[in-house]
Amino acid sequence: MSHQTGIHATAELKQFLVKARRGTVRVIKIVIRSEQLVLGAYREPSQSWDRDYDPCVLPLLDSLEPCYILFRLDTHNQQGFEWLFISWSPDQCPVRLKMVYAATRATLKKEFGSSHIKDELFGTTQEDVCFQGYLRHLSSCSSPAPLTSAEQELHQIKATEEERRRVANPSVRGKGKMEISVEGKHATMQGLAFPLQQEAKRALEQLRQRHINYIQLRLDTERETIELVHTNPTETRELPARIPSDAPRYHFFLYKHSHQGQSLEAVVFIYSMPGYSCSIKERMLYSSCKNRLLEEVEREYHIEITKKMEIDSGEDLTEEYLYEEVHPKPQALKQAFTKPKGPTGKRGNKRLIKGAGENGEES
Structure with a gap:
């Protein structure tokens, strides 16, 4: 694979790499031009490697073109400074270009000197190759079992939930780690309980008294609290505009409408989560805190929630949709299977089926 593309470093790049290995350069960007490896850019060190990382690496990333990045660490081995080798391959670039860079990677490592490379990192988004992404990579390499970023965030959420239970029940302190599993329904089904901020509490009380008709939370x-966003008066037709397109939210709406000739009020809870534009941690926290919030609202503020909804955008949150959710149409009863009628008009002659006699003759 190292010679599959026939692409090699130019003489100028080779000379620069010899100089860089002495420690005078912090980061090097290398690209392929005219079927040759050439110097794209470089930066000199100004601070420690961890403080230099994001300011030096991220500006070199092009969202449409792959590249190689050599980042100098502050550690040493017998050959000198140790380096991190980053392969950047953004999703938007053509597949053929990705393949060329992938096939040339081994060539560049050999010409730079594999003994100088301490670690390798591959990424398609900035989250993969930023400083935090590199730390996640180190953590996954040192852990006994590799974890995805989603599993790491889930582990963090479970640890937070465990700590909250320890605080709520001091008797469990000092008794070792609490086990959290699918079997422990009492521990997992209740979810997380972030406390309501004072302004949010006052808003719920005002909703109970019907002084306001809308709450967004x-x-x-960071603080692990539920905060009030606003309580702007909202008409049903204005409700879709209240749903953020880039952030999850909890909404309480006093739905005033007419049904079968009567004027009615119904408190509707809407949990809006705009798909996968939000982080995994946000999706899990909002989902986990939802049930405990609803329990507290119904128990402490005596607000009866008529309908609980989950949506990803406000586009379909029309008056007709809301009405049908609060007053669903009764499902049509399935009709029992009936024997289909025969053809209309004159029927054919009836035929008698005669039984066979003992000797096979018709009787």
Whole structure:
């Protein structure tokens, strides 16, 4: 594979790599031009490697073109400074270009000197190759079993939930790690319980008294609280515009409408999660906190929630849709299977089926 493409470094690049290995350069960007490996850009060190990482690496990434990045660490081995080799291959670039860079990677490693490379990192998005992405890579390499980023965030959420239960029940402290599993329904089914901020509590009380008709709440994942976004008066036709397209939210809406000639009010809870534009951590936290929030609203504020909905956008949240969700049409009863009628008009002659006699003759 190292000579499959026939692409090699230019003489100028080889000379520059010899100089860079002495420690005068922090990061090197290498690209393929005219079927040759050439120097794209470089940066000199200004701080420690961890502080230099994002400012030096991220500006070199092109969303439409692959490249190789050699980042100098501050550690040493017998050959000198140790380096991180980053292969950048964005999703938007053509497949043929990705294949050329993938097939030439071994060539560049050999010409730079594999003994100088401490670690390798591959990425298609900035999240993969940023400083935090590199730390996740190191963590996965050192852990006994490799974890995806989703599994790492799930582990963090479970640890937070465990700590909250320890605080709520001091008797479990000092008794070792609490086990969380599918079998422990009491531990997992209740979800997380982020406390409501004071403004959010006042808003719920105002909704109970019918002084307001709309509440929007958000999770503060850093403070681990549920905060009020706003309580702007909202008509049913204005409800789709209240749904953010880039962030999850909890909504409480006092739906005033007419049904069968009567004027009715119904509190509707809407959990909006705009698909996968949100992080895995946000999706899991919002989903886990939802049930405990609803329990507290119904128990502490005596607000009866008529309908609970989950949506990914406000486009379909029309008045007709909301009405049908609150007053669903009764499902049509399935009709029992009936024997289809025969053809109309004159029927054919009836035929008698005669039985066979003992000797096979018709009787």
